[in-house]
Amino acid sequence: MMNKETVIPKDMFVPADIDPSKSEKISKPSLNFWQDSWLRVRKNKGAVISLIILALLIIMTFVGPIITPYAFDTQNTKHNNLPPRIQGLENVHWLSFDGTLTRRDGTEYNAYEVRKVDAYYWFGTDNLGRDLFARTWKGTQVSLFIAFMAALVDMLIGVSYGAVSGYLGGRVDSVMQRIIEVIVGIPNLIIVVLMILVLKPGIIPIIIALGITGWTSMARVVRAQVLKYKGQEFVLAAKTLGASDSSIIFKHMIPNMFGIIIINTMFSIPSAIFFEAFLSFIGLGLQEPNASLGTLVDDGFKSMIAFPYQMIIPSIMIALIMVCFNLVADGLRDALDPKMRD
Template identity: 40%
Template sequence: MNSETLSLDQYEAGTSLWADAWIRLRRNKLAIFGLIVLVCVTFLCLITPWIAPYGYEEQNLALGASGPSAQHWLGTDTLGRDLLTRILYGGRVSLMVGLIATAVALIIGVTYGAVAGYAGGRVDTVMMRLVDIIYALPFMIFIVLLMVVFGRSLFLLFLAIGAVEWLTMARIVRGQVQTLKQLEFVEAAQSIGLPQRTIIWRHIIPNALGPVIVYTTLTIPNVMLLEAFLSFLSLGIQPPQSSWGVLISLGVESMEEYPWLLIFPGLVLSLVLFSLNFLGDGLRDALDVRASKD
């Protein structure tokens, strides 16, 4: 063997884009903190029925609104209901709204943007002008109209929020597709006669997942904040269901007499929103294809 020839184990093992992204993400302490917080909060909300200290609607009118104590760690509301229990149950609704409404926006936005970007020409122009028109419509009027016509329901809330959050996603995906469709691997797929649908879903969209994942993590807090705003205006979650937005709305009504009813739900919502934004920023940096290896 030639002395200049290197054995296989002397070569540096190659790593994939996702492996490199995970390595860079782990170095971002704020992103990892956000991920840990989200996992812990989600886990606690999922197991709420088994760990909640009191029933969701269990009232103690004689107790009324009382501050934090050994029996009620975060205090009780005006009806004597344990605030910690209601925050945990409200988190199930808020997180579900954030995830499902974002999923609706993701499906619509990715599909719409991919078709517009790949088709190009007049099709792209018409599709994106439609996006501009929808952008110009006040989303609150759109949601209120849906509530008036179809009635208030949790399922309708998912669709209504998702229907106004997909627009930016469509623009992001369109821009990525317009860049990717000029690359060699797409031209090779076209040259062998693959259907356009196959090229879009199996070759282009997987390579555009980086920006999509990043924007998805940033959409979830936007959706949760929008739900909280709608609930604050009594247009969102309706009693007896509850969410963090509903609890904050109720806390505002009595914040001078019972400030803990606003402080604790507000702190939990803020912590989750900050964690999602930290994670989104970390993913943006980790999935930056221009980042060089160490």
């Protein structure tokens, strides 16, 4: 027995009443690569919060030493080793901003009242009576400057060297990679000592030492990516159209590696801060009265038991910078890597 044929009414085939001029109109504006990447970054709350924190830290490195009435290098031995004390918060005992210290027997006392000091030091003072608030922000400024310079050298030299090595290949690649192996075999500490013998201890020898050896890891990563892209269709198409080798490297390959370059550059910043802190511990860092986060941690470590705030504050600053840069790097990697698209 056959089923009856279903009859569809003709009124279901009436064309919709749509204005032909708007039928193919694109309501959403087109986005370029960077606009689309920024929208993806905004979805990552950790990266956005870290960007805000880093922006505030960078602003405070310039504003912080100005808003305090004390200079970062001014000594006042009568006010040495004073704990943090902040106006308006000194009566809130549980915040520990009232200027109290604890003796070895466990009793607490107000250092400002005992020593009859009528002043406010927001982060306290060190053993020479210098304001730690001004020194912390000045030290953060110096440490970030060293880190950004190291990252800039890492990006410029490492990306160019690795891209040229991977693209040319053959004997040129072998020679360039042997040079990297020789540089990697030289410890940074030896280079710093040699720089200090030639130059005065300070920022320049540290930057030079990081610039000589810090770019090798970036070069290897970029070389590996270039070897992967060298045989792909867009490179062959550029060659067919007559593009030069430099144009293929810097206009076609490197833009496709922005995600990897940025994540490696971000990781080089905290590594440079740690390296500077290590040099301060062994006496090869910045010299007095200059300050960096490494020198502040080193000074606080010497009196950590009696005055723990002198080491805790710069240590928190280093940890905050490290975490924020890592979160921002992860967010940018997810936004710039085409393989991570939704």
